[in-house]
């Protein structure tokens with residue numbers, strides 16, 4: 001059993017690349033029992049048993065990109081496309097605010113229909129109506145000017161998963177117009193502008209090796225993001241990866257615990273993808289050291305159309321039902337769902 005390495009990770013918050021590799025390659029159930037107990041207690045020290053809720057608004061299923069893993073890729077002719085208007089989005093927020101949400105996450109494909117001006121209007125509209133909320137954007141790669149304009153309009157946070165920190169692996173998951181170099185540049189820019197920034201990756205994506213994961217963890221440790229999103233890769237039937245195997249619950253939980261110990265203060269969601277590969281995946285995620293859940297606030301009519309991967313959960317439920325369901329689920333995992341902006345406790349080092 002790898003007690004020594006796990007204790008080192010717990011006490012120092014870091015390991016060498018070789019130790020990380022060894023920890024992952026030789027992991028056993030007993031290792032996970034110890035690791036997850038340490039990760040959970042670290043999370044309790046930082047945030048108690050609070051679980052922060054973020055309302056996800058999936059505003060557009062159009063995307064100009066062609067990522068090989070994603071159901072929204074432009075070459076997927078079977079994807080149903082939709083766009084929410086500013087009014088639709090504000091209605092989602094109103095519904096969410098009533099349900100206790102104090103963070104709204106606007107996520108969509110890279111869709112040029114939404115100009116910087118339109119996004120600014122949407123952000124300003126949300127902030128004017130609900131001044132005590134945080135706005136998180138998840139809009140993909142944009143220019144520095146655009147990121148800055150949206151920040152100045154009031155956006156607080158930005159999620160942009162790096163997907164993999166290995167450039168060769170990145171190239172096998174994406175068409176050639178997308179590069180890891182540019183992705184990393186965007187992440188750096190977001191941080192410099194002053195966003196609370198989130199990166200992350202899929203667990204078990206095709207061609208991922210333990211070395212790739214070690215690079216992901218090293219990048220995360222060095223970048224010091226305020227948020228990290230990881231979830232299992234799940235194949236989508238209309239993508240080139242339709243025959244690929246899904247990532248496992250076991251490795252995802254293990255990595256959630258490692259990330260909690262590498263970055264004790266990080267905001268770490270138990271993702272919908274985790275709830276999709278296992279009926280109690282999100283509860284298990286919380287027990288492994290996660291402290292965020294992101295229920296869907298999108299209108300029920302469009303939910304099924306935002307299809308990143310197959311069998312996504314919560315596509316038929318109203319937001320209110322998901323909140324109640326999650327409250328019970330979090331309780332069963334020892335967590336308490338809270339009404340709070342839930343800002344990161346990692347300082348934002350604004351450079352500009």
Ligand code: 5AD
Pocket residue numbers: 069070071161163201202231232233234235236273308309
């Ligand atoms: N399985 C799991 N996660 C996926 N994502 C996209 N497609 C899939 C898939 N097939 C994740 C990506 C992206 C986020 C919005 O969803 O990591 O950054």
Ligand code: FES
Pocket residue numbers: 295313314317321322323325326
């Ligand atoms: Fe959506 Fe349980 S969280 S139905």
